[in-house]
Amino acid sequence: MCGIAGRILKTAGKVGHDLVELMDAQEHRGSDSTGFAVYGVPRESGYVLRGMGFDKAQLDTDLDDFRHSLKQHNCDLLEEPAILTNQDDHYCVRMVISDPDDIARWIETADTLADRFEVQSCGRSLEIVKDIGSSEDVAEKHGVRDMIGTHGLGHARLATESSVLPNASHPFWARPFPDVAIVHNGQITDYYTWRAKLERKGYRFLTYNDSELIAVWVSDQMKNGLTMDQALRKSISSIDGVFTFMIAQMDSIGFAKDRFAMKPLVTVHADDELAAATEEQAVRRVVADGADVYNYDGPALTNIWYSAAQKAAAA
């Protein structure tokens, strides 16, 4: 019983603030951990990375080794990393890097360090912030309310099939596809079947969380020629389980819901803006009480909402 949320703003603004509100209203659905995926104004070149190291005593060594992985692929830091350390064992880093020769090959190299330091998001626009604790805890610790962007996702996690760890929190980045992130409420019952198939194609997973798998599954379908709409529809008949997931790209947020109609999604979509959440009471935190909501309560449903601001920025 996790809680998920999505938000699209008409123009770039305090999307972080809205996502915190959406998740704060759903804290009762899972307070093991909370996470946010924020899509800022996209860079023309270079990637923003968010990463997590698991032993802050090793911070300097980790970052030296990580920087070496960048240089192996002809890229480097474009600015000094912003490092967050506190009372936890782990630490979090935000970096901006130049374009590697091949992003998939670089992340493969970087992942050789994943037992010490893992990249949790990579994109021209995407930044994933996630940690143990409630929405307010994570927001305060990581400054999420001040994050500016056009759209984003939020997640409150009630851990079921994998551990309560900072890096097992949602959202998940669809490794190695830049700017793709997912939040998910549900359980995938053929997880190991799909994981084996995707691993045979060369994909790597850093957790045993089924949400991480769906993100890669959808991205792989799109890599093989399906549109997002087609991939989302296909997920309903291909992936077994009960689920509602939202997957975001640089220009949009899509969602899919299983055939058994067990996991809710409520939206208000008007005037180029979207507020979506598991529960209507969350949506009401960011839109007026009088706005009409749409309940995606039925079985086997999909939709995609586009960011007008990202479209304008790309034009």
Place this chain on the structure above:
Amino acid sequence: MSEVVIEVGKRHIREVNEEIQATVASGDKVILRNTLSRHNLGIGLPDGAQMHVEGSAGYYCGGLNNGASITIERNAGWGAGEAMASGHITVGGYAGMSCGAAMLGGTIHVKGDTGPRCGVAMKGGNIVVEGKIGYQSGFMAHAGKIIALGGAGESCADALWEGEVWVAGDIGSLGVDVEVVEPTAEEVADVDAILSPLGLQDSSRNWRKMISGQRLWYFESRDANAWLMI
């Protein structure tokens, strides 16, 4: 009966419900304002109580109702009137999944559509829906009537027991172990008697009454043919 406005906002719901109970105990009608679609509003209200929700309500509004009259101006979230024993709940708009789940008596009147599994496991009472009932509505309903004036979604009346699902309008598909039967004039009169106080009686409706096929009632796993029949 005078009206007392109770602001909900971000207050603790237990505190709001205590104020609702105290207000109806003193004989006043409750008006809930600024609800922000919060959950669990007006649970277990007693006979004779009256409550009106301005805007929408979240999950389980009017649950365990014991004779109260509750109106929700706009939408209700999942489980409106869950396990209610008696009374009347009116939802002005849409009612989310499992509306009237396990209800024992009373009437729920939804002016819009409902989500999936409307009346799931209901054990009595009536649910009247002016719009369409969602996927798998009537699932394992043991007693009572679900009356849908605007049609039904997929898998209608799936695994129904002794409840009845009445539909005027299109049905997406039938669930397992369901039979569609021609209602008698007496049965139609019974349904009209439910609809009439709501101003919804219309003799021109083409009713389809769904009851259990009873093949799952005594099902044994050894009887594989029974599954194949279904």
